[in-house]
Amino acid sequence: MNNHPLNNKNVILGVTGSIACYKAIDLASKLTQLGAKVDTILTDSAQQFINPISFKSITHRQVVTNLFDLDNELAVNHVAMAESADCIIVAPATAHTLAKISHGISDDPLGTTILATNAPVILAPAMDGKMFENPATQENLAQLIQRGFFVCGPEFGRMASGLVGLGRLSNTQDIVQVTSMILGKNSDYSQKKILITTGGTQEDLDPVRTITNRSSGKMGFAIAEAARDRGAEVTVISAPTSLNNPIGINVEKIKSAIDMQQSIENHSIDCDVLIMAAAVGDWRAKTIAKTKTKKLKDQNWEIELVKNPDILSSIKNDSLIKVGFAAETENLVENAKNKITNKKLDLIVGNDVSRTDIGFNSDNNEVVIINPYGEVENLPKMSKYELAHEILDRVQTLLN
Ligand SMILES: Cc1cc2nc3c(=O)[nH]c(=O)nc-3n(C[C@H](O)[C@H](O)[C@H](O)COP(=O)(O)O)c2cc1C
Structure with missing residues (x-):
């Protein structure tokens, strides 16, 4: 779709170790269908849940899994990757990754790329309700929002544990809408x-x-x-x-x-x-x-x-x-x-x-x-x- 704000945009999709990882494949697919060039970064934990080949097959682009992979141009050149990004989406974002980003820890490809970018970063948290409520997670998120990070979700509902609470990953459509809105912010209708x-x-x-x-x-x-x-x-x-x-x-x-x-x-x-x-x-x-009109025999x-x-x-x-x-x-x-x-x-x-x-x-x-x-x-x-x-x-x- 030529006029979609995602068309031709460089999007980095960061996927971290949540049970909701499988939903990131759908997100990668939707972003690609809308014309985005999607490079994926998987954390080590994410690779326990999902195989990089799923993302490669859908995006037809490189997938970064290891900071020190000499065969992967994007991994070695993560600063260039960070600079050329129009936006970074982290979905699902674990409590662990939120903590790491808020403290500037860069011991993996996702952390280094986020530290090195000026592009907007959209975080879509997914975790157990108690993990999300925990003051540590809340303080990390508050700090990230204050620094200009965007947060989409989480949603209320049933989680993998069987418990119901606030912690479900936002649905793909909502993450796409938030990303589109952010990318289109300075377009021809701004101020209108x-x-x-x-x-x-x-x-x-x-x-x-x-x-x-x-x-x-x-x-x-x-x-x-x-x-x-x-x-x-x-x-x-x-x-x-x-x-x-x-x-x-x-x-x-x-x-x-x-x-x-x-x-x-x-x-x-x-x-x-x-x-x-x-x-x-x-x-x-x-x-x-004022009251329900009754059906009377032989009366229209x-x-x-x-x-x-x-x-x-x-x-x-x-x-x-x-x-x-x-x-x-x-x-x-x-x-x-x-x-x-x-x-x-x-x-x-x-x-x-x-x-x-x-x-x-x-x-x-x-x-x-x-x-x-x-x-x-x-x-x-x-x-x-x-x-x-x-x-x-x-x-x-x-x-x-
Ligand atoms: C089965 C399973 C499911 C998990 N789901 C989540 C989750 O939804 N959200 C979360 O924050 N952590 C979850 N974790 C814990 C993370 O995988 C763990 O904190 C890990 O260190 C995250 O690493 P990463 O943020 O670098 O991907 C889960 C762990 C297991 C074993």
């Missing part, structure tokens, strides 16, 4: 504030029933992640979705169209860009029953719907760049063109939600992007994260 809406709003009929739509929230969250990975400060206003909040993004949960309007009004004041990927309900029930339930307000009309920030989405099942371009004019948007992204391979709930999308002059750009089918970058590229031109 972006507000994104996502999900499908819900309008109550009674305490148990709602009117909603099929929007999954995936498109809005993909834009949020892409903007975060380009250095933006991102807020997402999210109508109900089953998705986890992305790392490093402020998420405000709302339910109805009126909640959405209120929230946009509050957050848009000091934002540079508003991207409205949420599917906002056009109608709501005129009255909401007639619901009167009233129009929801126009969300954009309450925005008070004139310099805001506004990007809308048009989810259509017919006459896509014509309907999207009408919407960009009626809503006075700077760009509109139209997608055909009648197709099952794109749009609602899919990981991919195929869209048209239309500007206020009516110029239509057809984009091929791509992942929602890639599409998010395409949209952000065009918004960047407007910002300039």
